[in-house]
Amino acid sequence: MIRFHKEGYKIIVITFIIAIAGIFLAENFINITWLLKTIQVIILGFVVIVLQFFRNPKRNTILNENHIIAPVDGKVVVIEEVEEPEYFKDKRLQVSIFMSPINVHVTRYAMSGVINYSKYHPGKYLVAWHPKASTENERTTVVVNNDSIGEILYRQIAGALAKRIVNYAKEGDKVVQGTDAGFIKFGSRVDVYLPLGTKINVKLGDKVKGGVQVIAEK
Numbered sequence: 001m002i003r004f005h006k007e008g009y010k011i012i013v014i015t016f017i018i019a020i021a022g023i024f025l026a027e028n029f030i031n032i033t034w035l036l037k038t039i040q041v042i043i044l045g046f047v048v049i050v051l052q053f054f055r056n057p058k059r060n061t062i063l064n065e066n067h068i069i070a071p072v073d074g075k076v077v078v079i080e081e082v083e084e085p086e087y088f089k090d091k092r093l094q095v096s097i098f099m100s101p102i103n104v105h106v107t108r109y110a111m112s113g114v115i116n117y118s119k120y121h122p123g124k125y126l127v128a129w130h131p132k133a134s135t136e137n138e139r140t141t142v143v144v145n146n147d148s149i150g151e152i153l154y155r156q157i158a159g160a161l162a163k164r165i166v167n168y169a170k171e172g173d174k175v176v177q178g179t180d181a182g183f184i185k186f187g188s189r190v191d192v193y194l195p196l197g198t199k200i201n202v203k204l205g206d207k208v209k210g211g212v213q214v215i216a217e218k
Contacts, residue, residue: 061178
């Protein structure tokens with residue numbers, strides 16, 4: 001059974017209303033058979049796109065305090081040592097995952113622990129792979145801490161199409177690895193900042209599965 005994320009319920013309902021109205025109007029006002037069928041196919045195709053975007057497949061996470069799992073589905077586009085300027089203000093290992101429009105857009109907690117920091121930043125809507133996207137785009141920054149790994153930071157970043165980032169993390173919350181941490185509507189990228197010396201289990205270009213795949217470990 002296909003599950004849909006709660007953040008998509010309103011949009012899904014509106015989409016169905018528009019689709020039904022469009023098909024009804026087409027049936028009553030268009031007498032050219034090929035044109036009628038074309039419009040109906042386009043409408044149904046639009047409905048399918050919206051449904052697949054908000055799907056929320058169940059993932060069976062194997063809890064492990066020494067593992068960092070992929071927070072989202074997508075493609076690994078960055079693995080490098082960088083200066084993290086917002087919270088740590090020192091060197092960290094950055095792993096970035098880019099989500100295409102056909103990926104599941106649920107964000108999941110990469111590890112269990114306590115939320116030490118959670119902040120929303122308004123910003124631009126540069127394409128997700130733009131070098132300045134992580135510092136200038138709309139984004140949320142969340143830091144999770146556990147006794148085994150310490151603190152990791154993940155950043156949800158809006159892209160050119162994303163118009164809303166949903167973040168469930170609140171400072172002081174105890175969270176469980178693999179559970180829903182948020183959603184990026186129609187976008188785009190998540191950056192994860194890890195302690196230096198963390199073992200990275202993925203490479204550039206790898207496609208990862210959120211809530212399941214181990215991308216790094218202590």
